Amino acid sequence: MAYVPLADQDSEMEMHHPHSWVTKYVWSQDHKVIAIQYGGLAIAVGVVALVLSLLMRMQLGFPETFDLIDPSSYYQSVTMHGMIMVVYMLTALLLGGFGNYLIPLMCGARDMVFPFLNMLSVWVYALSVIILMSSFFVSGGPTGAGWTLYPPQTSMAGTPGHDMGIVLMLLSLAVFIVAFTMGGLNYVTTILQYRCRGLTMMRLPLTVWGIFIATILGLFAFPALLVSAIMMLFDILLGTSFFMPAVIESGTPLDHNGGSPILFQHLFWFFGHPEVYIVALPAFGLVSDVLSTHARKNIFGYRMMVWAIIAIGGLSFVVWAHHMYVSGMHPYFGFFFATTTLIIAVPTALKVYNWVLTLWEGDIRLNAPMYFAIGFIFTFIHGGLTGLFLGNVVIDLPLSDTYFVVAHFHMVMGVSPVLVIFAALYHWYPKVTGRMFHEGMAKAHFWITFLGTYAIYLPMHYLGFLGVPRRYYAMGSTDFIPESAQDLNAAITIAALIVGAAQILFFINIFWSLRNGKKAGPNPWGSASLEWQTPDTPPKHGNWGDELPTVYRWAYDYSVPGAHEDFIPQNVPESVEPTADEQHFDPDHDASKADT
Amino acid sequence: MSEAAISGSNSTLVDDWSADKQAYHVPWGKAMMWIFLVSDTFIFTCFLTGYLHVRLSTTEPWPLQSEIFALSFGGDPIPLILIALMTFILITSSGTMALAVNFGYRRDKVKTFWFMVATAALGASFVGMQVFEWSKLILEEGVRPWTNPFGATQFGSVFFMITGFHGLHVTVGVIYLLTVAFKVKNGHYDKKGYEIVEIAGLYWHFVDLVWVFIFAFFYLL
Numbered sequence: 001m002a003y004v005p006l007a008d009q010d011s012e013m014e015m016h017h018p019h020s021w022v023t024k025y026v027w028s029q030d031h032k033v034i035a036i037q038y039g040g041l042a043i044a045v046g047v048v049a050l051v052l053s054l055l056m057r058m059q060l061g062f063p064e065t066f067d068l069i070d071p072s073s074y075y076q077s078v079t080m081h082g083m084i085m086v087v088y089m090l091t092a093l094l095l096g097g098f099g100n101y102l103i104p105l106m107c108g109a110r111d112m113v114f115p116f117l118n119m120l121s122v123w124v125y126a127l128s129v130i131i132l133m134s135s136f137f138v139s140g141g142p143t144g145a146g147w148t149l150y151p152p153q154t155s156m157a158g159t160p161g162h163d164m165g166i167v168l169m170l171l172s173l174a175v176f177i178v179a180f181t182m183g184g185l186n187y188v189t190t191i192l193q194y195r196c197r198g199l200t201m202m203r204l205p206l207t208v209w210g211i212f213i214a215t216i217l218g219l220f221a222f223p224a225l226l227v228s229a230i231m232m233l234f235d236i237l238l239g240t241s242f243f244m245p246a247v248i249e250s251g252t253p254l255d256h257n258g259g260s261p262i263l264f265q266h267l268f269w270f271f272g273h274p275e276v277y278i279v280a281l282p283a284f285g286l287v288s289d290v291l292s293t294h295a296r297k298n299i300f301g302y303r304m305m306v307w308a309i310i311a312i313g314g315l316s317f318v319v320w321a322h323h324m325y326v327s328g329m330h331p332y333f334g335f336f337f338a339t340t341t342l343i344i345a346v347p348t349a350l351k352v353y354n355w356v357l358t359l360w361e362g363d364i365r366l367n368a369p370m371y372f373a374i375g376f377i378f379t380f381i382h383g384g385l386t387g388l389f390l391g392n393v394v395i396d397l398p399l400s401d402t403y404f405v406v407a408h409f410h411m412v413m414g415v416s417p418v419l420v421i422f423a424a425l426y427h428w429y430p431k432v433t434g435r436m437f438h439e440g441m442a443k444a445h446f447w448i449t450f451l452g453t454y455a456i457y458l459p460m461h462y463l464g465f466l467g468v469p470r471r472y473y474a475m476g477s478t479d480f481i482p483e484s485a486q487d488l489n490a491a492i493t494i495a496a497l498i499v500g501a502a503q504i505l506f507f508i509n510i511f512w513s514l515r516n517g518k519k520a521g522p523n524p525w526g527s528a529s530l531e532w533q534t535p536d537t538p539p540k541h542g543n544w545g546d547e548l549p550t551v552y553r554w555a556y557d558y559s560v561p562g563a564h565e566d567f568i569p570q571n572v573p574e575s576v577e578p579t580a581d582e583q584h585f586d587p588d589h590d591a592s593k594a595d596t
Numbered sequence: 597m598s599e600a601a602i603s604g605s606n607s608t609l610v611d612d613w614s615a616d617k618q619a620y621h622v623p624w625g626k627a628m629m630w631i632f633l634v635s636d637t638f639i640f641t642c643f644l645t646g647y648l649h650v651r652l653s654t655t656e657p658w659p660l661q662s663e664i665f666a667l668s669f670g671g672d673p674i675p676l677i678l679i680a681l682m683t684f685i686l687i688t689s690s691g692t693m694a695l696a697v698n699f700g701y702r703r704d705k706v707k708t709f710w711f712m713v714a715t716a717a718l719g720a721s722f723v724g725m726q727v728f729e730w731s732k733l734i735l736e737e738g739v740r741p742w743t744n745p746f747g748a749t750q751f752g753s754v755f756f757m758i759t760g761f762h763g764l765h766v767t768v769g770v771i772y773l774l775t776v777a778f779k780v781k782n783g784h785y786d787k788k789g790y791e792i793v794e795i796a797g798l799y800w801h802f803v804d805l806v807w808v809f810i811f812a813f814f815y816l817l
Contacts, residue, residue: 003789005617006624113624181635189628192619200616219631223638230757231646239742240753242650255742258654258750263646270642551616587616 006194029115031100039097046089052077061493063474071473072160075144082147094282099211105531108196108549112186121183128175135168143169151243170229177222184215198551198587205529205555210285213313214278221274228267269320277316283420293527294370295362298556300354308347326400334393341391368442372423375450383412404464407457415453430524435517445505452499459488528567529555554581629795633802650750659746689718690804693797700793712777719770
């Protein structure tokens, strides 16, 4: 079978060049336009979720003062905030946005392998967002079951949105999974099969590795959510009893029996835990590249960073029941899941050490992206340490469903990925738009966000130790919670409002800089990786002009002794500049077999 | 290209993954189909695991499949006869599909076309028998997703959900096969090559394989 790799059939490659405004910007098959569509929509729904969180904070901080939301809409806000942030914002932005933009550029490809499917992906994603948002406008409003959607309460009369809201939520999730699958197949296949000459897997930037493993996690984990969504839809619409046991509601027995609510929890968390790493791994990758570039040093322990990503990805499938300690399980299972959970700390800590060691003795340039990247190391260590508490069964039980848990997961998978997203948005903004952003505004944005984050979440740990339960509309008065807790709550709310408002700086910055930013040039940060070596900035459709690039080194040749500059782009041959790359692989001599 | 890559047999996993350009020596479409099928495997695994779980959690006895899925042709009812026939048809269709792939690589357009059409026809007859099975259970026995006269309500729910999801896969497969078959006939792949027949075949074999598991776990267990 004569079969030619994609990177070698370049001359015959057909590009579907757009002919009109509509095919260029709406039904575009260009991965860069699709990335911006994905990212823009994800950020837009993220803003909706941010506003919902501020509404909740105002209620919690000043329960008698603001009359913005009632208990029902409080629960609806909790649910929609959680689901939007985790799935529709973080997953879509990191994989659909950054994945689409960076994978083909970093792999030296012209586009994704299947651009049409890629285009479908973003529009099906848009459809899922429309379905989700429409639940705000149906009778009963969106579901208020909490983002975990645990049955049987999702469909019981006491839960807001138990009729239409939950149906739309499940439908929207199913549609989202279809969109994700279409995009995800593209990302994985492109990384595997469409790398340019000389680009081995072990020369890929860590961004690509993070997105690669995260997408594989998504392709294997989202099926569990799809199946649980289908089963729950059947329970609600057809009256089946997959998850519904015999329930008596206000004295009337419901028409269900013999179902298992625990089954839903298992299916949900079999998706839900890998989902944490679907969000975290791309962030790990992006932050590695930002840190290395701005520290003018190669990433410390590249190979171990790759293996850590793979190990975390693998482990993430065998820890899911640590979300279910309070649901009750055999102590041996608790032991198993606690052990696997704590083992994840090993590769994760390895990554943190390597980030810090990348900074060690680096020629650090404190640009705005670097601020956010270093801020991430702080918040991530913080969130990771509280994860060690919650991974242990005996410590988790009393802390479960308190603000300690809220603080933990917001630090580790809320704030940390968001800081990386800002780092990455500022870092790649010059490539996407061709202009620089306003540095001062970006730094102000960083300080308010970063310090505000600590003002919000540090006190929450303490509230959790006091035993303040989460998901409560109002605390009322209890014997075990001192009244001073309410003062903390008010302070948290003020900090949250300031942080929320500070995000306006970000939007002003990126829109103002589109016109008024100074011209960035092709490679303003002096970055070695391939996406900064495109002939045009922003890159044109097809990315590479007449010929695909050839890669001679890894993406981290910074401050190499004897080189002319403090960085050497990946496409500069070893005969021209020295390299620090451990792997000796010369595409001009041996095109398909690494010399190990 | 090195010798190892050309001969295929000598190239190891490590060689493939440490090479540039691509990790597998296959067209991208084939790699993508494989990844999709692994993802789809997780869907069916979740369905079957969910089924086994509710079968344990339900409070009522699980019906005897051999009695429900029995047909009598004049004499005593023969257990699972229809399901056995359906399984036989689907597995036969895998054989015709394999022949189509073979003739595709030999660039024998006519034979490829006819074997693909035969595969699609066998698939369609499978779906037809499923329709018969469904209508018999719904109309004659009164089985519904939310109830059935034989015992545990989950029996009906699981039956319609899992066989329905699989039947959907078969139906999509029939449409996919026919689309590719007519493109083969029109010479659409003369330049691009006939890997697409094998890619469609991968999907078809997967659907067959899933049926084997549904047959074993739902009908026999």
